[in-house]
Amino acid sequence: MAGLKLIVGLGNPGSKYEDTRHNAGFLLLDEIARAYDATFAAEKKFQGETARVTIAGQDIRLLKPSTFMNLSGEAVQPMASFYRIESEQILVAHDELDLLPGTVRLKRGGGHGGHNGLRDIIKHMGREFWRVRLGIGHPGDAKQVVNFVLKRAPGSETDLLVKSIDDVLREMPDIAAGEMEKAMQVLHTRPPKPKPEKKDTASD
Numbered sequence: 001m002a003g004l005k006l007i008v009g010l011g012n013p014g015s016k017y018e019d020t021r022h023n024a025g026f027l028l029l030d031e032i033a034r035a036y037d038a039t040f041a042a043e044k045k046f047q048g049e050t051a052r053v054t055i056a057g058q059d060i061r062l063l064k065p066s067t068f069m070n071l072s073g074e075a076v077q078p079m080a081s082f083y084r085i086e087s088e089q090i091l092v093a094h095d096e097l098d099l100l101p102g103t104v105r106l107k108r109g110g111g112h113g114g115h116n117g118l119r120d121i122i123k124h125m126g127r128e129f130w131r132v133r134l135g136i137g138h139p140g141d142a143k144q145v146v147n148f149v150l151k152r153a154p155g156s157e158t159d160l161l162v163k164s165i166d167d168v169l170r171e172m173p174d175i176a177a178g179e180m181e182k183a184m185q186v187l188h189t190r191p192p193k194p195k196p197e198k199k200d201t202a203s204d
Contacts, residue, residue: 002178092121094134104190
């Protein structure tokens with residue numbers, strides 16, 4: 001495939017949601033920007049914070065929507081349209097309940113799995129964008145999911161998330177260049193991380 005042109009990190013804006021599990025996508029984009037010496041700036045016409053990086057020779061836009069999670073597509077679609085970016089050239093980074101903390105997976109297409117950010121992007125862009133799924137674990141009860149994703153993870157889980165983000169950063173040159181299979185071979189075969197303790201407090 002051709003290289004990427006847009007990487008979107010999903011999360012909710014504002015200090016209330018900073019460092020919560022649902023903001024894993026924002027955290028990855030912050031680390032990409034830091035690694036490639038870019039700075040985010042608010043851009044009203046795209047309803048978010050944007051930056052621009054060059055990775056493996058690819059000119060790539062970064063976008064953190066300020067629309068809140070369930071309206072993420074309202075930021076992605078205008079930016080993709082303005083820069084004539086196809087769905088297949090977009091990578092969306094998001095938190096994933098179905099993966100343990102420390103686990104990361106790349107995939108293209110598929111459904112939203114109940115994730116409201118993905119749901120809205122699919123509504124506006126179709127399903128064929130790429131996703132980088134950052135594991136945050138599951139509370140074990142569907143009724144607890146909303147509270148779970150909007151809370152800060154304990155330090156042990158946060159450390160695992162940070163390690164998974166580091167794993168993604170190491171593979172970014174291949175991901176940016178569209179060498180997804182090569183990146184998957186590395187990311188999907190990392191040794192399993194130890195399961196974190198059940199404790200769900202802000203720190204440990």
